[in-house]
Amino acid sequence: MGARRGAGTRLAATAALVLLLGACSERADPGPAPATGSPSTPTSGEPTVPVADPAHAVDPPGPRKDRLWSADVLVQWDRSIDAATVRRIERLDGVAHTERIGLGQVSLENRVLTVAAVDPGAYRLFTRSDVADLQEAWDRVAGGELATDEKVARRLADDDAMIRLGTDDSAPVLHVGAYAPQVPTIDLVVNTAWAPDIEMSTDNGLLISTDNATPASIRKPLERLVGKGASVQMLDVASRLGLDPDARLTAIPTGGTLGSLVGTYRYRVLGGGRIAPDPAWVAANIRTEVVPILGSVTCHRDLFPQLRAALLEVQQRGLADEIHPGEYAGCYYPRFIAGTTTLSNHSFGLALDLNVPGNQRGTVGDIDRDVVAIFETWGFAWGGDWKYTDPMHFELRQVKRPG
Structure with a gap:
């Protein structure tokens, strides 16, 4: 030995x-x-x-x-x-x-x-x-x-x-x-x-x-x-x-x-919890675009069709006031989960955090459940359903293209 x-x-x-x-x-x-x-x-x-x-x-x-x-x-x-x-x-x-x-x-x-x-x-x-x-x-x-x-x-x-x-x-x-x-x-x-x-x-x-x-x-x-x-x-x-x-x-x-959206993701550690993804991957996958309610956001390019569709439905159903743009905490975020050396889906630009103050980890959250249902219909998973809840968090679970 x-x-x-x-x-x-x-x-x-x-x-x-x-x-x-x-x-x-x-x-x-x-x-x-x-x-x-x-x-x-x-x-x-x-x-x-x-x-x-x-x-x-x-x-x-x-x-x-x-x-x-x-x-x-x-x-x-x-x-x-x-x-x-x-x-x-x-x-x-x-x-x-x-x-x-x-x-x-x-x-x-x-x-x-x-x-x-x-x-x-x-x-x-x-x-x-x-x-x-x-x-x-x-x-x-x-x-x-x-x-x-x-x-x-x-x-x-x-x-x-x-x-x-x-x-x-x-x-x-x-x-x-x-x-x-x-x-x-x-x-x-x-x-x-x-x-x-x-x-x-x-x-x-x-x-x-x-x-x-x-x-x-x-x-x-x-x-x-x-x-x-x-x-x-x-x-x-x-x-x-x-x-x-x-x-x-x-x-x-x-x-x-x-797997189909991210492919191979290479990165280096910068310190302070931050990482530097391969610039070629970023150039091929990350975009900044305007979406309903939130305005300009930076996410994975393949997230936008479903994000737009979900936010547009929220708007059409009179629920736009339930999402607070000033409490939006980002989508593409190339760093580790706080206090860990573990990547999150934010590192790939495939998750977003909404209404942060009232939806902290470990709580049931106060985000409108009809908004949650709309996002789930458009292929997003909601962190409020997890064993250790994260009700501000929505991440892409499956690809669904608007008709």
Whole structure:
């Protein structure tokens, strides 16, 4: 095991840090069940846990036999990695071990989170020792369930521990099988059988372990090898700061609406919560135009038809006074969500905030519900419906073109 891993904490902290949830097939109410703190033992040749989703199951990984690897560098492309490139990376001085994974970004309640499609048996070797050795967690991922950090699940999962991976009605809904800390910058983990449903690749990412070498020692040769089209993140830095501030970061939103409108979104961190998106992306996608009621606004070009249609209907139904232009807080806003290193849909110009003073986070809000209904009819999701409400917030959920 790598020198940087603390073997002394291998299983002692498991019960506090990893919580397994009952599989959907086990009971009508799939609420949390406490972890035992040690791997489950199969009996009579039966599987460790029931397969929750046979249509999205892969072979269970079995008990861990191989050594663990430090998760030091994460590379993300906007396409599948070719085998020749992986071989060249593996020959770099300082590269000890690699693992291909799929990477994509999903929008969940205005938070753009990274989902990884993985081989559970191979990916687990890059996680913390207590997590890697909790057998039931990886059996559940293999059986079609999702693993994520407990904070993410508590915020986004419904009462049945289900999370919809995307904004579209057709987006897949997965059961959270385990609360487990993941590799830095990765928020949600599924097996590779889910990748087609999430509309993401299975091999556009590469985890790299430098073992006892300093990760920064491979940065420059690695960046030269992969080129400017790939994002190279130092995970030892990300684990402290939430991201690697020297990386040219990449988001590839998945799913029908967001994926088709955003494409590949590259950006750099400027400090103070601000980011600098690729100027070519901004030039191709961001516009300033005049719309009813609000006047001049700056948004994604594909938001305007539905925004105009919604505001025009608000106006025609005599509800224009219910939207206060002086309390409009913007649409295109290239920065992280306050106090985080997480992108929002404002970064893509696909969300807007209305009537801010009376519609703060965590409240029911006072925005007129007929206005809300009109926006929903025109393909917008409303933050007032979320588990942690944001009633000022409207974001594009699906494309609907006015007739």
